[in-house]
Amino acid sequence: MNEHSLSPPPTGTRAQLVDAAERVLRAKGLARATTKEIAREAGYAEGTLYLHFADKLDLVRAVHEKLLPAFVEVVRHLPERAGTGSVQGNLTELAHGALRLYRDLTPLGSSLFADPELLRRFRALLAERGGGPHRAWEPVVAYLEAEQALGRVAPEADPAAATLLLLGACQQLVFVELMSGPETLPFHDRPDPAAELVATLLAGLSPGPNEMEPRP
Amino acid sequence: MNEHSLSPPPTGTRAQLVDAAERVLRAKGLARATTKEIAREAGYAEGTLYLHFADKLDLVRAVHEKLLPAFVEVVRHLPERAGTGSVQGNLTELAHGALRLYRDLTPLGSSLFADPELLRRFRALLAERGGGPHRAWEPVVAYLEAEQALGRVAPEADPAAATLLLLGACQQLVFVELMSGPETLPFHDRPDPAAELVATLLAGLSPGPNEMEPRP
Amino acid sequence: MNEHSLSPPPTGTRAQLVDAAERVLRAKGLARATTKEIAREAGYAEGTLYLHFADKLDLVRAVHEKLLPAFVEVVRHLPERAGTGSVQGNLTELAHGALRLYRDLTPLGSSLFADPELLRRFRALLAERGGGPHRAWEPVVAYLEAEQALGRVAPEADPAAATLLLLGACQQLVFVELMSGPETLPFHDRPDPAAELVATLLAGLSPGPNEMEPRP
Amino acid sequence: MNEHSLSPPPTGTRAQLVDAAERVLRAKGLARATTKEIAREAGYAEGTLYLHFADKLDLVRAVHEKLLPAFVEVVRHLPERAGTGSVQGNLTELAHGALRLYRDLTPLGSSLFADPELLRRFRALLAERGGGPHRAWEPVVAYLEAEQALGRVAPEADPAAATLLLLGACQQLVFVELMSGPETLPFHDRPDPAAELVATLLAGLSPGPNEMEPRP
């Protein structure tokens, strides 16, 4: 499974079915997405589905498989940006991308928990690919380590912990937004939640020695 | 049937059904939890279920309703602890509680995304209760503000952002752990991820003023 | 079962249940009338129903039993009117009463055909009472025979056939009205269908002797 | 699947299901006809039923739809017979046909009153078809008008009323026969009730002209 042949031959049928399944899953939810509707959405007969997938869960798994790369895409070029722009700017941009990503993927991804068998298959897919959501962390960690080497991030900072803090905050913001409604968020009236998260992460909570002194 | 016991005790049929439903939901997942099995698990006939709940989704909603208080319980007494112990200790304890909470609730809570109708009803429940996951943020924010007043947290820090960073990191840690398997975590070999998150949050990423070189 | 004790003792419960059942049957139809709703309508618990009736069909049968007398009531005093007023007036009044009766009873009575077991029990009731819809014919026949004796009805006329013609026309008019809607009736724009039926029945279809040409 | 046979032959699955449903409805009644038994009677799986009908009521409606033409069939060629044979003979033959028709359709048709929703759908069907039981009247009325023109029916007679009298009598005869049992009928010992109805309708009840005084 190298990078040249990730997608099956140009026989579009399989891909059309996966795309249709994704649309239906987004619209109706896992519990209410039927093979009949997916097939109709794709413009094929219901039986055709079983020429390309072992069963319905296999098709759903294929949808998630298709979405996997999007996860890494957001952070892909981050390490290269070490030393360019400002750390704050780079992380804010990352946070923006993460928010977009989580808004897009949370409904589909969280649905996996509704069906243990589906979750099992998804885990098997991740294992075989050596993938997983944590793969998104690595480039961020690498970026922060590079910035540390450049002196733009404190040498004592823990890049892995910092990554989890930032991405986790983005994910939770979206999770709560989707679950309770956007109007319930403390941040819903702030122009740029991502920027505030980054600012706080950079500054830390501890009162700095300098700051104990009164400012002019 | 006297006037003193109009509302049945919490050990009544309804509560038993909700408890049984929770057990089955945890064991089989929303997609594979059947009314038949829930009734059997509770020791009642299937029809009894419909004496106490409008339909299956109503029962599932009741399970989530029962779990709602647990969310706030974790952070309930946090504000009172401002000024006691150390900020780091208090936040680390919070993080431990949050990790336990998310491990417990993520599978059930995330399942809501599988069924838009269920999610809709759950949102309605939250709206009428004035609740929502964000309610867990408020005591943490209050705690941090109290510590700010005591001078143990930097006055420029944004308590809301800090809360989201810490709780979000905990949630994501659990989410990824449950979705990809614990062995995939960068933190799985560290003795206390919670402590590391708190340490990083307190210190921040920015290099100290002494360490900063003037920019051109 | 003589005429003095047709209705049960003044214990109102049974009668209240029958009345409630009648209301629900009229409102919802036999297929959608539930014991739960009947009991609620009567202001009793569901179990109470089974203290007074063997089962649901027994209750429905009791409703029909209660309605039986109404059938004869319409024609009860007709024989006494022989020789009074005009035959046409008396029959028109009868037809008016029959139309009212059929409008009232057709929905309930016709429902019996939906359940052979219910119909069987209803027939048994009629047999034991020596009753039946045809009992309504007898007073009409008696009236016509009395008028024949008085010379106000042709001596060759068949009173039984005439009765069936008049009452049948009334029943069909209502049946079609209820089944297809009143606006579909050819008679829906006529002021008094009953009068027209009676006029035609009295006059007959045959051309008068003057108009008739001798047949070879 | 060529263009010549887009609509399946009348022996298709749908028609088989409708036929089976009719048989089961006749045998068990609307209240006791189950989808399981209908499917078994038709030789198909229960689920197949829902490929061809929206729900059970839709299937029942289709049964009634199939029976609609029978209603008009009985009277279809009557107008053409004006002037042929005798009026009495033609009407007697009509009455015979009507009796057969009502014996066949009353149990099914009356069942509609058991379920208001079913009745509603049936009315909608009639409305869209421009049909209804009253459509059976029109050819009879046309026939009588033709006979009037030929002088074989009195010019003052009301054809619509006469039609309703005759067909109504036939319907009531059958209705009472089915509801109370044939042995309860006053006519059950007469060789040809239809002939007696027609004779009475033709002659009328009024005493002959000799006995009648001239009207002013």
Next chain:
DNA sequence: GATGAATGAGACTTCATTCAT
């Protein structure tokens, strides 16, 4: 007599899956 929670058989309906064409 009255209650009403509990029952459980069974109804209707859905839907993933198969297979002859």
Next chain:
DNA sequence: GATGAATGAAGTCTCATTCAT
């Protein structure tokens, strides 16, 4: 490869009926 009618197991839900209080 594509079809789509047919399948039938399984699901949710209803409701007449019972019985301990």
